[in-house]
Amino acid sequence: MSLEKVLSISGKPGLYKLKTQTRTGFLAESLLDGKTINVSGRHNVSLLSEIAVYTLTEEVPLREVFKKISEKEDGKETISHKVSKEELEEFFFGVMPDYDEDRVYASDIKKIVQWYNMLVKNGLNDFSEAKEETKKSEEGTSEKPKEPKKPAAKKAAAPKSTAPKASSAKKGGATKSAASRKT
Incomplete structure (x- = not known):
């Protein structure tokens, strides 16, 4: 087992092995005494690999x-x-x-x-580093070129939708300043 499944839980002594996920958190087995505990979202948990x-x-x-x-x-x-x-x-x-x-x-x-x-x-x-982690990093590097393309497409669409808003905002701004001048 690698360090990706070994946890430190604040307020609890020792280290724990991640066993399975539950509806409200997960189950972890203590390395000290072998007991299984239920860990909820309110616990501060750190993976040793992080x-x-x-x-x-x-x-x-x-x-x-x-x-x-x-x-x-x-x-x-x-x-x-x-x-x-x-x-x-x-x-x-x-x-x-x-x-x-x-x-x-x-x-x-x-x-x-x-x-x-x-x-x-x-x-x-x-x-040593886990094989899964190495695979994820390799997949991450192959996906990186794809990520900039998505924001670029969103940026191209964004000026079309924000242009009318910008002009209506100018009208609203002019109305407010004209109203403030009258008083």
Whole structure:
């Protein structure tokens, strides 16, 4: 399973696997205890595949950070997320030497380390991009030339429909200014 189906739900501990969609939200299975919960639209949910870490030059996807940790630890679990702030920052500097220390807090590093260990413990250590995502990006590039054509057609039709409105707006504007002059 890839990171596209792994969720973080605010207010709930740990990570969750997306199982199925329901009428009011979706069902997710906890990676901590295996229990299934119903997640409604009022919960703040983040897909791990959409999270990135700030560096001094760019934003690095969490997937890349997990890959670097995995390479450093040979695919095994890493340090505990319960170690001191200094140890966490030192570890993360070894993994991402150019991370932005002003925007990546110790609590963020703690969460990344905890998530990494949880994923490895549950056998979800394939941090490569999903094949579906690659297909979507390829389809997206083939559709991009089509998108500018649609707005161009709308723009061509728009002046015809707005021209009479513009002239009637001028008449209305002249009437108002003439009325204001009389008083």
